[in-house]
Amino acid sequence: MTVAVIQFGGSNCDRDTVQALTAMGVDAELVWHEDGLPASPSGIVLPGGFSYGDYLRAGAMAARSPIMEDVREAAESGTPVLGICNGAQIGCESSLTPGAFTTNESARFQCERVHLRVENADTPWTAAYDEGEVVEFPIAHGEGRFEITDDRLDELEDDDRILFRYCDADGTVSDDTNPNGSKHNVAGVTGDNDHVAVMMPHPERVSLPDLGSTEGRGVLRGFES
Amino acid sequence: MTAYTATITVRLKSGVLDPEAETTQRSLERLGFELEDLRSADQFEVDIDADDEAAATERVTDMTERLLANPTLHDYDITVEEQ
Numbered sequence: 001m002t003v004a005v006i007q008f009g010g011s012n013c014d015r016d017t018v019q020a021l022t023a024m025g026v027d028a029e030l031v032w033h034e035d036g037l038p039a040s041p042s043g044i045v046l047p048g049g050f051s052y053g054d055y056l057r058a059g060a061m062a063a064r065s066p067i068m069e070d071v072r073e074a075a076e077s078g079t080p081v082l083g084i085c086n087g088a089q090i091g092c093e094s095s096l097t098p099g100a101f102t103t104n105e106s107a108r109f110q111c112e113r114v115h116l117r118v119e120n121a122d123t124p125w126t127a128a129y130d131e132g133e134v135v136e137f138p139i140a141h142g143e144g145r146f147e148i149t150d151d152r153l154d155e156l157e158d159d160d161r162i163l164f165r166y167c168d169a170d171g172t173v174s175d176d177t178n179p180n181g182s183k184h185n186v187a188g189v190t191g192d193n194d195h196v197a198v199m200m201p202h203p204e205r206v207s208l209p210d211l212g213s214t215e216g217r218g219v220l221r222g223f224e225s
Numbered sequence: 226m227t228a229y230t231a232t233i234t235v236r237l238k239s240g241v242l243d244p245e246a247e248t249t250q251r252s253l254e255r256l257g258f259e260l261e262d263l264r265s266a267d268q269f270e271v272d273i274d275a276d277d278e279a280a281a282t283e284r285v286t287d288m289t290e291r292l293l294a295n296p297t298l299h300d301y302d303i304t305v306e307e308q
Contacts, residue, residue, distance in 0.1 A: 057295060064292055093295065100297040107244035147241060147298060181242060 001042035003028040003223050006071070008062045013048030013084065013204060020207035020216070021045075026223050033062070037070035043080040043223040044071055046087025048140070048202060058101065058143040059089030068094050080124060080222055081196045085141055088188070088198035097191045097198045098156060099148035101141075105181025109142035114179050116164040116187055116201060117171045123194040126163055128218030134171045135164075135215045137201035139179060144200040146182035146189075153183055163188035163197055197222075226274040228308040231285040235294045235301045236266035269293055272308070281305045 003021055007014045007030050014030055021028035028045075031038060052061035062068070068090075075081045075096060083091035091097045104110055113136055121131040129135065148156070156162060165185040167173045178185045180200075188199025203216030237243050243265055250263040271288065275281035282305050294301045 056292070057298075060292065060295070092297075100295055102241075102298055103244050105242060105244050107248045145242070149297075181244075 001027065001040070002038070003043040003045060004031040004038055004041040005029065005045040005047055006031050006033055006037075006067060007047070008033050008049070008051035008065065010051040010053055011047050011049035011086070013086075013202065017045050017047045017084070017204045020204040021220055021223065023208055024217055024220060024224075026220070033065055033067040037067055037074060041074065041079060043082070044074060046071070046081070046083040046090045046198075047204075048085030048087060051086055051090065054143070057089075057093065059086060059091075059093040062086075062090045063093035072096065075191065075196045078195060081191075082125065082219070082222060083198035084202055084204065085139075085144075085200055088200050089143060091191075091196075091198035096196055097189055098152060098161075099146055099186075099189065101143055101200060102145050102147050103143050104141070104145050104179075109140075110144070110179055111138070111140040112179065113138050114187075114201060115167050115169050115171075115177065117167040117173060119162040119165055120160045122160070123163060123190060123197065124222035125188075125190075125194075125197050125219045128221045132171060134167060134169060135218070136206070136213065137203060137216055138205050139201050141180070141200055144180045144182070146186040146200075148183060153186075156189060157184070161190045161194070162186055163190060163199060164201070195222075226276060228272065228274055229278065229281040229305050230308055231271045231273065231281060231303055231305045233269040233271065233285060233289050233293055233301060233303050234266050235269070235289070235299050236264060237298055238300050241298055267293075278305050278307070
């Protein structure tokens, strides 16, 4: 049983993700999207990058590639699926998760460390943390602003489907701690079931001891269950 | 079959922030132009053969809803003309 990290043309966090999972003792392999999904993967990662050059909208092309039908079927049968950064954009574009990630309020690409407050610790991706805990992950995106209708966002909040919000080091969520203009500072959400989730910040980049913090491992532990 | 050109305009829904348009507007104002507002939109031109205009419109609408527009973000207009 192996986690499939799907490579699209333009993915560039695929190998980082395999390395981060492998270092945690989780079997993971790269899967080229044209080769289709291996039988019964233990999990699926849609990794970061710039699939299809972000043409049309970030994630739009990859979301309509044939392997995403396999991903959808696997997700429906209970396989854990995590979309990170470009993978989050792909997840929303393919309707695995709600809303959309679009152009940052700054209209610029932003590469920086941000603080995140854990909103719901009762998911496979956040069970390693406490609700309200603050973690620090990097972001690297030009299209990370979470956009959704107000009604739909109310539903997500009522259903506890927000994983993380952008905050300051003390966990205070405000406009000043919102790096990209995301509605209600949302940095990550779950799908209809919480074994499917997407997030713009990069847990795999804070998961290797040689590179400093390993706070991101808590998210990747969702593949251990 | 008749040859048609469909023009699809995809624009952000009212109320959705458009940072690129705001930046463009600021640049125009810096150049000394006076304007009240500026909105950006994507336009696609698609050449297709179809039995009639209704069939052409139906196919292009399907293309738009499945790929060219994201219903969370966008509204769209389609016009179809015989070539």
